[in-house]
Amino acid sequence: MFVNVNAHPGSKPKALGELGQLSRARIILSEFKYDRGTEIYGQDEPAEYIYQVIEGAVRSHKLLSDGRRQIGAFHLNGDIFGLENGAEHRFTAEAIVDTTVRLTKRCSLEHVAESDAQVALDLLSMTTSNLQHAEDHMLLLGRKTSLERVAAFLLEMDRRLSAAGVMALPMCRRDIADYLGLTLETVSRALSQLHSKGILGFLGQTQRQIVLRDRERLADLDL
Amino acid sequence: MFVNVNAHPGSKPKALGELGQLSRARIILSEFKYDRGTEIYGQDEPAEYIYQVIEGAVRSHKLLSDGRRQIGAFHLNGDIFGLENGAEHRFTAEAIVDTTVRLTKRCSLEHVAESDAQVALDLLSMTTSNLQHAEDHMLLLGRKTSLERVAAFLLEMDRRLSAAGVMALPMCRRDIADYLGLTLETVSRALSQLHSKGILGFLGQTQRQIVLRDRERLADLDL
DNA sequence: CGGTGGGTTGAGGTATTTCAAGGCTCGTGG
DNA sequence: CCACGAGCCTTGAAATACCTCAACCCACCG
Numbered sequence: 001m002f003v004n005v006n007a008h009p010g011s012k013p014k015a016l017g018e019l020g021q022l023s024r025a026r027i028i029l030s031e032f033k034y035d036r037g038t039e040i041y042g043q044d045e046p047a048e049y050i051y052q053v054i055e056g057a058v059r060s061h062k063l064l065s066d067g068r069r070q071i072g073a074f075h076l077n078g079d080i081f082g083l084e085n086g087a088e089h090r091f092t093a094e095a096i097v098d099t100t101v102r103l104t105k106r107c108s109l110e111h112v113a114e115s116d117a118q119v120a121l122d123l124l125s126m127t128t129s130n131l132q133h134a135e136d137h138m139l140l141l142g143r144k145t146s147l148e149r150v151a152a153f154l155l156e157m158d159r160r161l162s163a164a165g166v167m168a169l170p171m172c173r174r175d176i177a178d179y180l181g182l183t184l185e186t187v188s189r190a191l192s193q194l195h196s197k198g199i200l201g202f203l204g205q206t207q208r209q210i211v212l213r214d215r216e217r218l219a220d221l222d223l
Numbered sequence: 224m225f226v227n228v229n230a231h232p233g234s235k236p237k238a239l240g241e242l243g244q245l246s247r248a249r250i251i252l253s254e255f256k257y258d259r260g261t262e263i264y265g266q267d268e269p270a271e272y273i274y275q276v277i278e279g280a281v282r283s284h285k286l287l288s289d290g291r292r293q294i295g296a297f298h299l300n301g302d303i304f305g306l307e308n309g310a311e312h313r314f315t316a317e318a319i320v321d322t323t324v325r326l327t328k329r330c331s332l333e334h335v336a337e338s339d340a341q342v343a344l345d346l347l348s349m350t351t352s353n354l355q356h357a358e359d360h361m362l363l364l365g366r367k368t369s370l371e372r373v374a375a376f377l378l379e380m381d382r383r384l385s386a387a388g389v390m391a392l393p394m395c396r397r398d399i400a401d402y403l404g405l406t407l408e409t410v411s412r413a414l415s416q417l418h419s420k421g422i423l424g425f426l427g428q429t430q431r432q433i434v435l436r437d438r439e440r441l442a443d444l445d446l
Numbered sequence: 447c448g449g450t451g452g453g454t455t456g457a458g459g460t461a462t463t464t465c466a467a468g469g470c471t472c473g474t475g476g
Numbered sequence: 477c478c479a480c481g482a483g484c485c486t487t488g489a490a491a492t493a494c495c496t497c498a499a500c501c502c503a504c505c506g
Contacts, residue, residue: 062362064446070365072358085351090358113344120343121336127350128308134357135295135313139285141364142293142404146462173485181365183463188486205471207485223287369494395452406495411454428503430453 029102034095040082043092047084049103053077056099057170060091061178071179073133074171076161080126082106096170141181144223149180150190151221154200158212169208194218252325257318263305266315270307272326276300279322280393283314284401294402296356297394299384303349319393364404367446372403373413374444377423381435389426389434417441 031054034040040051040058051058058075072091075081084090084106113120140149153176157167169176173184180187191207194200199217203209212218254277257263263274266285274281281298295314298304307313307329336343363372376399380390392399396407403410414430417423422440426432435441 062358064362064366066446068366068446070362072361085348086355090355113340113347115340117336117338117340117343120340120347124336124343124347124350125308127347127354131350131354131357132309132313134354134361135285137361138295138357138364139287139293141361142401143287143291172483178365184484185464185486186462189462192486223289223291396454397452407452408454408496409494412494415454 028108029104031100031102034099034101036095036097036099038095040093040095040101041089043090044088046087047082047089047106049082050080050106050109051075051082051093051101051103052080054100054102056101057096058093058099058101059096059171059175059179060093062091069178070181071175072137073130074175074179076170083123083126083130085127096175146180146182146186147190147193148221148223149182150176150187150194151218153180154194154210154212155215155218155222158215162212166203166209166211169210172208251331252327254323254325257322257324259318259320259322261318263316263318263324264312266313267311269310270305270312270329272305273303273329273332274298274305274316274324274326275303277323277325279324280319281316281322281324282319282394282398282402283316285314292401293404294398295360296353297398297402299393306346306349306353308350319398369403369405369409370413370416371444371446372405373399373410373417374441376403377417377433377435377441378438378445381438385435389432392431392433395431 034056041047041049043062053075055077058079058081059071060073060075060081061069061071063069073081074096075093081093082089082103109119109123113123140152144152154167157169161167161169171179173187177184177187191200191210195202197217199212199214201211201213203211257279263281264270264272276298278300281302281304282294283296283298283304284292284294286292296304297319298316304316305312305326332342332346336346363375367375377390380392384390384392394402396410400407400410414423414433418425420440422435422437424434424436426434
């Protein structure tokens with residue numbers, strides 16, 4: 001089921017630091033690959049593992065019974081996800097593109113945390129980061145206009161995955177929409193609007209590579 | 224500044240259990256009262272204390288620069304709030320009604336957690352509860368209709384503060400609206416609609432005491 | 447008694463959704 | 477090599493859920 005690969009020094013130092021500490025605690029790390037579009041775990045499944053993105057991108061979402069979807073977070077290079085306190089996952093996680101993750105058994109980690117305060121504090125710190133993101137996202141979802149949401153999204157992605165001033169979005173418009181609580185058409189219109197105002201530009205013909213031409217005016221839209 | 228009162232056995236066993244454990248760790252607890260409408264702490268202020276509601280109700284909110292407000296949570300009897308990992312509060316907290324809180328210094332708690340894994344795990348558990356609530360709330364704010372939001376709100380409040388089948392809401396319509404990402408008029412209309420359908424009833428003339436007459440049909444609205 | 451702070455309700459406006467059409471890219475198979 | 481369909485994105489037009497503005501009611505209180 002799981003392919004064991006030699007763990008190689010990761011690409012994103014910050015979050016790796018966190019899992020690095022866990023690694024110090026002698027927890028088994030292995031790597032695994034998921035094809036684009038496949039489910040990594042489902043909502044309400046027992047949370048057996050926690051994950052770190054080595055390469056690729058993952059989305060975590062909840063569904064309403066009639067299919068409406070809310071994406072709670074995107075997990076990019078170096079991010080840790082799947083960390084739940086209870087026994088079950090509270091989101092469904094899917095690979096957005098072909099993705100490599102590093103994973104470790106949740107129970108062994110939990111066991112270590114019971115005696116090692118430092119590990120427990122690491123877990124707390126990770127959970128707090130997630131909480132902070134969720135809190136900010138509630139404000140966005142509850143009170144921001146579509147343009148403000150898209151602007152905030154672009155700034156977040158710029159911060160998290162921009163290389164050389166250009167960001168290559170791994171996710172499609174529908175994913176962005178379900179993250180921002182909008183429809184894909186509204187997201188598309190907002191992007192077009194920002195484009196026509198010269199605030200951003202598209203590279204290539206896929207519309208997924210975006211360069212921010214006027215970060216200042218974009219930030220003005222992010223209240 | 225702070226009035227020290229004898230800590231008496233609290234009213235809500237569950238959350239008290241948590242602070243109870245912290246108490247075991249020899250952390251100073253004192254009580255303090257806030258008048259209705261007063262600020263307990265402000266966003267971006269240093270997080271000196273953490274709090275537990277003994278009596279009353281508190282709202283935590285974020286503001287956009289133009290005054291739009293999003294309430295992230297209501298804190299009712301027994302709830303712990305003001306727990307931040309960073310040095311600063313991420314919300315403004317205000318007493319909705321006259322409120323008594325128990326409080327303890329954050330730094331001393333943090334200090335204990337550094338060596339005591341059990342305390343650190345308690346903090347983790349509390350943070351995880353907050354995270355879980357925020358995750359569910361993102362789904363509500365991003366994807367539910369006004370009627371579904373109000374139904375979910377009523378069920379949440381019913382669960383958290385219903386006594387003898389009737390809930391006495393401490394907060395006004397505007398607070399509910401800012402919690403649900405709606406306007407107060409929309410909340411009022413949704414409640415009227417549920418009232419006219421016989422799903423809920425009002426007691427007294429303040430419109431703040433609500434009795435759920437058909438929890439089944441209300442739950443149908445909560446997808 | 448008048449003012450203030452809630453709450454409800456109606457009418458009209460609007461941001462966003464819904465529905466629909468069309469274009470572009472890319473992979474696959476003839 | 478080209479045709480074709482699928483997936484993704486954009487754009488327009490119409491529908492609608494929610495917001496805004498406004499009037500009114502009621503309870504409370506100095």
